[in-house]
Amino acid sequence: MNPIRLASVEAFAYRVPVKSPIKVAFGTFRDRPFVLVRVRDVDGAEGWGEAWANWPAVGAEHRARLVVDIGERLVGKSFDSPQHLFQQLSKSLEVLVIQTGEVGPIAQAVAGIDIAVWDLVARKAGQPLHRLLSAREVKSVPVYATGINPDEPEKFAAARQAEGHRAFKLKTGFGHDVDVRNLRAMRAALGPDAVITCDSNQTHDLQDAIAFVRAIEPLRLDWFEEPMRVDAPAANWETLARESTTPLAGGENLQGAQFDGPIAGKVLQVIQPDVTKWGGVSGNLDIGRRTVAAGKRYCPHYFGGGISVLTSLHLLAAVGGEGLLEFDCHPNLGREAVVGTLLPVKDGRVPVPQAPGLGAEPDLEALGPYRTWAPPA
Structure with a gap:
């Protein structure tokens, strides 16, 4: 190089x-x-x-x-x-x-x-970024629809299922009864084969989290993301992991050596670093490889623009394993003005771009009216 x-x-x-x-x-x-x-x-x-x-x-x-x-x-x-x-x-x-x-x-x-x-x-x-990072030949990766609101989520998810999605993540943390109701409605609407997960964004204490995992056990979720504060005592996380038949997930709010324990330990089964929050490609490539080597799922966290999703996609393609790519289904010019039609969802998967680098670049003209800051001349 x-x-x-x-x-x-x-x-x-x-x-x-x-x-x-x-x-x-x-x-x-x-x-x-x-x-x-x-x-x-x-x-x-x-x-x-x-x-x-x-x-x-x-x-x-x-x-x-x-x-x-x-x-x-x-x-x-x-x-x-x-x-x-x-x-x-x-x-x-x-x-x-x-x-x-x-x-x-x-x-x-x-x-x-x-x-x-x-x-x-x-x-x-x-070379496409994933081939620069790995010799693996990957044509597509699985995705899950994210950012599903608590207001009649079954309708939004069913519409995404009709568009080709097969996996879905509901935002929870809005109260036990509301969250359980929404997950039950999604399972009923999407069917027994759909992959369903949820993300509470660190809202529960230990007792609330235990009550919640017991209530959702029959729904067979693939994971429960950030149920408690990331900095909650390790003993609380270990207790919840023992009580939960739903795998626990997290990682978007960790940096560097903070991943060592979760990757090596038994509490988190799904590791979810965010490529734009910490580490970029240089930091997250190693995290992804270590996660897969530990027998866990590397599922990069994403909720941003088009460059972010493309980078996460290339990392997942390079790392391999059984992970899914988080895929925001809300209209967002910040994504669309980069990705365009590059990532059509078909049977729960999207293609891996094969053009050099990330495979796309922003349409600055389309984004121009929405720019809020430029450095002084």
Whole structure:
């Protein structure tokens, strides 16, 4: 691999309106913010990344400014590989993380830059990203429909099933009776063979979580995601795992060495890092490989724009295993202006792009009216 020498790092902050609010336990999405990252090297080649910024909406412009500020540290320097760049940049920012307390935003900015650098390198190599990462030949990966609201979710899910989806995730955490009712309705509407999961976004205490897993046991869910706070005592997580016949899932709110315990332990059976929240490709490739080697399911978390879903897809294709790709089914120009018609769902699967890099790039003209921040000239 030739040395990487960046000439520029840019960020593009957008906020796209939505027709209907999207509800989760910690808040409501009334628009869809996202941050794109573009890097160019000294040869004029470019690559695209995305930094996590999906909630709250006001965070998008902050992340974009961080990307530009952090990116200035890379211009004019030489790196042996994307991993080398990621490691050196992360190390150089450790004091800044302590100084600001902004563990998440800084990690998200670094992740966006890392993704863009990998896209650039794969494009220059003339290979799709997953083939640069692995010798595996993969034509498609399984997906699950996500972001299903608590308001008559069976109707939304049934419509997605008619479009070709075979797996579904309901947002829970809105009260025991509402959540159980919704899952029962989804099982009845979708049939016994549909894959159904749920995500409570850390809302339960231990006793509530135990009551919930007992109530949903007959529904045969594939997993129960983030039932409790990520930082809840390990003993609580171990107790819940013993009580639950539904596999437990999590990982979107972990970073680096925090994955060691969940991958090696018995509590989580589904590991779900978010490529734009921490690690980019450089960090998450190792997490995915270790997850599969441990006999668990690597199911990358996703709820963002088009670059994010493509990166997650390529990582899943490279890592393999029995994981599914999280697939947002709500209208979102931030995804559509990148992916277009590249990912049609057929019998629960989408094709893996075979063009160099991520396989697509943003339509900046279509996104132009929704841009909310640009760096000073």
